[in-house]
Amino acid sequence: xxxxxxxxxxxxxxxxxxxxxxxxxxxxxxEVIYVKNKDINYVTDENGEKLLDSDGRIIVYxxxxxxxxxxxxxxxxxxxxxxxxxxxxxxVIEDLGFFFTxxxxxxxxxxxxxxxxxxxxxxxxxTILAQFYEDYYKxxxxxxxxxxxxxxxxxxxxxxxxxxxxxxxLCRFTMSTDDGVIVMYIFENSKNLYKVRFLTExxxxxxxxDSEAVLKAMTFKPxxxxxxITAKTTEAPKTTTEQKTRPVAD
Numbered sequence: 001x002x003x004x005x006x007x008x009x010x011x012x013x014x015x016x017x018x019x020x021x022x023x024x025x026x027x028x029x030x031e032v033i034y035v036k037n038k039d040i041n042y043v044t045d046e047n048g049e050k051l052l053d054s055d056g057r058i059i060v061y062x063x064x065x066x067x068x069x070x071x072x073x074x075x076x077x078x079x080x081x082x083x084x085x086x087x088x089x090x091x092v093i094e095d096l097g098f099f100f101t102x103x104x105x106x107x108x109x110x111x112x113x114x115x116x117x118x119x120x121x122x123x124x125x126x127t128i129l130a131q132f133y134e135d136y137y138k139x140x141x142x143x144x145x146x147x148x149x150x151x152x153x154x155x156x157x158x159x160x161x162x163x164x165x166x167x168x169x170l171c172r173f174t175m176s177t178d179d180g181v182i183v184m185y186i187f188e189n190s191k192n193l194y195k196v197r198f199l200t201e202x203x204x205x206x207x208x209x210d211s212e213a214v215l216k217a218m219t220f221k222p223x224x225x226x227x228x229i230t231a232k233t234t235e236a237p238k239t240t241t242e243q244k245t246r247p248v249a250d
Contacts, residue, residue, distance in 0.1 A: 033112050034088035041069075043079050056096045056223030057081040084223075086112060097128065097192050099219045106214075123199040124214050130226040133169060133188050136195075140186060144173050153177055154204070161185070163212065166220050174204060181207040189220045 042050040043059040051059040062070045062078040070078045084096040088108055093100040093115075102108070106117050106124070113126045129136060141157060148155040154176040161170040170187040183198040196218075198211035 033110060034086050034093065034108060036089045037087060040085065040087075041067075052084070052223075053081050055227075056084050056221070058084055097190065097221050097223050097225060098126070099221070100126065101217045101219075103214060103217055121201045122210065124211075125197045125199075126218070127195045127197070128225045129193045129195055131193055133186070133193050136186060136193060137169070137171065140171075140173055140184070147175060156204075163215060166218075167215075172208070174208070176204050183207050183211040185211070185215060190222045191224050192226075 037050075040058065041061045041063060043061060044050055053059060058081070059079050060082055062080050064070060072078050087094040091102045093102065093108065095113075100115070102115065105119070106115055108115055114123065115125075116123045144155050144157045147153050148157075154174075156172075156174045158172040161167070161172050163170055166189055167185075168188040170185060173184045173186075175182045175184075180199060180201045181204055183200075185194075185196040185198075187194050187196075196211075196215060198207065198214060200207045200210060202210065
């Protein structure tokens with residue numbers, strides 16, 4: 001057994017131990033991973049929707065230290081762009097490239113992009129990779145071929161999983177051991193490469209059905225995370241781009 005496969009198995013075991021073990025962090029140790037919409041001084045359009053520029057940065061009002069909005073010499077509020085900050089509000093996670101509506105019985109964790117059910121038996125992790133789809137696809141499929149030869153491991157690989165046009169090139173890799181089941185998906189959306197990993201203590205059939213249900217709770221936005229790796233395929237609405245530099249009247 002080569003070192004890479006040993007590492008994969010050890011990592012899988014460690015994942016199950018970490019995800020399904022109780023967390024004893026104190027309040028002082030917890031970090032703020034997500035903010036609420038009310039925490040950000042957004043500029044909004046006539047429909048009350050937050051404005052983003054063509055790169056997905058949020059448009060906010062410039063303020064003084066005390067929080068008072070700054071006006072220019074003509075009496076218009078000054079606005080500026082800032083990097084998108086992940087939001088959790090009313091059970092919906094919003095990030096630069098996607099929304100994730102938390103299914104009933106699920107919650108966010110103290111690690112960005114990681115969610116778990118309240119029973120502590122399932123976990124869902126969303127990762128955006130700075131790689132090309134073709135390269136990562138080959139790497140994962142090679143891992144599957146090797147893992148599938150190991151005693152005590154049941155691995156499957158499924159091409160062209162159909163969950164709709166938002167999930168381009170969707171493939172599913174599963175690995176079952178005595179510890180549980182890992183279901184991993186890779187796909188593209190707006191030139192972003194997504195890896196989604198679902199962990200469960202249930203059986204494989206239940207794991208696939210549950211993981212697909214959670215995956216369908218994602219919707220997507222047209223912004224690229226790694227413009228040096230991939231190029232954006234769409235632009236933000238024209239009105240959004242214009243609002244970036246337009247003064248806002250009182």
